[in-house]
Amino acid sequence: MISGLAQRIGRLTLFFLREVGTHVLLLARAATAGGYLLRRRHLLIEQMHKIGVRSLPLVTIVSLFTGAVASWQAAYQFRGLISFDYLGAAVSAAILIELSPVLTGLVVAGRVGASIAAELGTMRVTEQIDALETLAIDPVHYLAAPRILAGFIMMPALVIYSNLVAHAGGYLVAYSMLDVSTAAFFGSARRYFLVHNVVAGLLKAFFFGGGTALIGCSIGFRTAGGAEGVGASTIRAFVYSSAFILVMDYILATLLF
Amino acid sequence: MITIHDVHKRFGEKRVLEGVSLTIPEGKTAVIVGCSGCGKTVLLRSIIGLVSPDSGSIRVGEDEVVGAERRDLFRIRRRFGMLFQGAALFDSLTVAENIGLALREHTRLSRQEIRNRVREKLEVVGLSGIEDRKPAELSGGMRKRVGLARALIMDPRYVLFDEPTTGLDPVMSDAINRLIIGTQRRLGITAIVVTHDMTSAFGIGDKIAMISDGRIVFEGTPEAFRTSALPAVKQFVRGGLDG
Ligand SMILES: Nc1ncnc2c1ncn2[C@@H]1O[C@H](COP(=O)(O)OP(=O)(O)OP(=O)(O)O)[C@@H](O)[C@H]1O
Ligand SMILES: [Mg+2]
Numbered sequence: 001m002i003s004g005l006a007q008r009i010g011r012l013t014l015f016f017l018r019e020v021g022t023h024v025l026l027l028a029r030a031a032t033a034g035g036y037l038l039r040r041r042h043l044l045i046e047q048m049h050k051i052g053v054r055s056l057p058l059v060t061i062v063s064l065f066t067g068a069v070a071s072w073q074a075a076y077q078f079r080g081l082i083s084f085d086y087l088g089a090a091v092s093a094a095i096l097i098e099l100s101p102v103l104t105g106l107v108v109a110g111r112v113g114a115s116i117a118a119e120l121g122t123m124r125v126t127e128q129i130d131a132l133e134t135l136a137i138d139p140v141h142y143l144a145a146p147r148i149l150a151g152f153i154m155m156p157a158l159v160i161y162s163n164l165v166a167h168a169g170g171y172l173v174a175y176s177m178l179d180v181s182t183a184a185f186f187g188s189a190r191r192y193f194l195v196h197n198v199v200a201g202l203l204k205a206f207f208f209g210g211g212t213a214l215i216g217c218s219i220g221f222r223t224a225g226g227a228e229g230v231g232a233s234t235i236r237a238f239v240y241s242s243a244f245i246l247v248m249d250y251i252l253a254t255l256l257f
Numbered sequence: 258m259i260t261i262h263d264v265h266k267r268f269g270e271k272r273v274l275e276g277v278s279l280t281i282p283e284g285k286t287a288v289i290v291g292c293s294g295c296g297k298t299v300l301l302r303s304i305i306g307l308v309s310p311d312s313g314s315i316r317v318g319e320d321e322v323v324g325a326e327r328r329d330l331f332r333i334r335r336r337f338g339m340l341f342q343g344a345a346l347f348d349s350l351t352v353a354e355n356i357g358l359a360l361r362e363h364t365r366l367s368r369q370e371i372r373n374r375v376r377e378k379l380e381v382v383g384l385s386g387i388e389d390r391k392p393a394e395l396s397g398g399m400r401k402r403v404g405l406a407r408a409l410i411m412d413p414r415y416v417l418f419d420e421p422t423t424g425l426d427p428v429m430s431d432a433i434n435r436l437i438i439g440t441q442r443r444l445g446i447t448a449i450v451v452t453h454d455m456t457s458a459f460g461i462g463d464k465i466a467m468i469s470d471g472r473i474v475f476e477g478t479p480e481a482f483r484t485s486a487l488p489a490v491k492q493f494v495r496g497g498l499d500g
Contacts, residue, residue, distance in 0.1 A: 040362075119349075128345050128346070128347050128348070130307050132347075134305050134307070134339040135362070135407075135411075136331045137359070138331065
């Protein structure tokens with residue numbers, strides 16, 4: 001009983017370490033693609049477009065409602081305790097530090113992480129990755145590096161955008177439903193604004209974006225077993241990158257605040 | 258020259274290659290035949306380093322493929338072209354981009370120059386004016402020919418063909434066979450062709466090798482293959498020419 005449990009814990013630990021190891025190894029190999037990506041910029045630009053621009057509609061909706069809910073819930077907790085004059089500050093800090101990076105991270109993990117895994121997984125099972133190898137083109141440079149770099153770059157950009165939209169959402173609810181004036185909302189947000197919060201949020205986004213793309217690539221490359229395998233990889237990429245984001249969020253929170 | 262010596266490969270419990278040895282002289286074409294599932298594709302993939310054999314040696318010119326570093330493998334692969342059994346075209350790229358990709362990656366040729374060379378190669382395989390189509394819009398036989406053009410675009414010294422004529426009509430098969438012979442003569446390439454099509458095997462092979470139970474059970478000229486007394490070979494020749 002006890003030894004069975006110990007065995008399971010041991011196996012899980014080994015599995016975890018091996019997983020992390022393959023991802024880190026892929027990252028190290030992709031990092032050697034710097035010169036290559038300079039020459040083949042369009043590969044990077046294409047991925048930045050896919051990961052960044054094409055995520056805008058989803059990020060817009062999520063951010064707008066996140067801001068709105070943040071306002072409404074903060075008001076619920078403030079009622080009878082704290083003046084609504086502080087609503088703007090509370091909502092703004094929550095958006096910048098936590099809500100925008102994590103929620104944008106999670107929806108992008110669902111959209112981008114899963115689609116990278118599905119795309120590369122399909123290429124693996126249909127021998128397209130082997131075909132690249134036979135053409136003496138390194139799949140890590142050609143496929144993984146642009147996606148991972150685009151993830152690192154575009155996620156902070158998306159989070160900046162998300163910050164703006166979420167503030168708008170929070171303000172709209174505060175103004176139209178909670179009778180908080182424009183001046184009160186943005187005044188308090190500005191009074192308690194800290195550059196540190198913004199930077200911390202963007203730093204989170206940087207790791208979330210790179211990590212999500214890395215996990216998608218790594219899992220895509222290791223896909224086996226036809227269409228069924230591709231489906232399994234897609235789900236796994238989403239689960240792993242979501243877990244990565246939440247754990248990483250906690251680690252960064254303890255380091256940054 | 259490609260020298261394969263005592264190559265073993267198993268997947269889990271399944272032994273696929275059990276001591277394959279075969280030599281393909283420079284500038285010659287070797288045809289590999291054998292029943293479905295006997296390991297022909299695995300052997301081709303081993304030669305170009307997509308599969309790493311458990312033991313044995315595969316030498317391409319002076320270079321050893323088995324156990325080679327990744328960087329060396331990429332260097333060796335530059336001398337190769339490979340046509341996959343299922344063509345393995347990049348489905349996010351157009352036909353022209355598929356064929357021209359290696360030129361784009363490995364040379365400094367201009368877009369226009371690449372476009373010209375791609376058009377040339379497409380004409381060679383009997384396809385013109387389909388540059389901007391996506392692989393999904395092509396028939397199986399067309400995909401195969403695009404794969405062939407992609408394999409030949411860098412004018413490689415060694416070419417591996419995995420069933421180049423399967424799925425083509427007899428006229429097209431014949432054209433592809435002549436194309437393989439023609440390229441082989443003109444460029445002096447060393448070719449390995451896996452096929453089930455005995456007519457093409459006899460037509461293009463300088464040498465025929467047959468795999469059975471993980472080993473080469475016959476190796477010799479097409480003439481010797483045709484007249485071999487080995488039961489396995491006899492059956493293959495008869496079945497192949499009848500069907
Ligand atoms: N990656 C792999 N994992 C497990 N088994 C494999 C793998 N690749 C090939 N095999 C097995 O190796 C054997 C030989 O396969 P291979 O594709 O070389 O056959 P083949 O001679 O090319 O057949 P065909 O003429 O039908 O193409 C098969 O039994 C196959 O199941
Ligand atoms: Mg095969």
